[in-house]
Amino acid sequence: MAYTPVAVRNFDRIRKKLPSALRVEVDRQVRAICEHPTLGERKRSDLSGVFVHKLRLAGQLYLLAYWIDEAEQVVTLLALGGHEYFYRDLKRYLAA
DSSP states (O other): OOOEEEEOHHHHHHHHHSOHHHHHHHHHHHHHHHHSGGGSEEOOGGGTTOEEEEEEETTEEEEEEEEEETTTTEEEEEEEEESTTHHHHHHHHHHO
16 A cells, blocks of 8 residues: 655745756655655664655756654655755754
């Protein structure tokens, strides 16, 4: 059974700023994550419980961070962006 995607406000804001071709690819990757939630790499330490899926779009590496809620069958999309400062900003978001 597929999980339901739920995006936080920050994720939606970043996604809206992407060009339409990239937005379509992100949507395709989100559907793939909902089908196979452990597709991304599980993080440790400060980001315990967070998964990060790496994807190449238009020659650039993007990272997509998400949580999995097994009980509710929900994938919470946390962040999307390039590698530079991604983990620092994600830690700040989770600490807030």
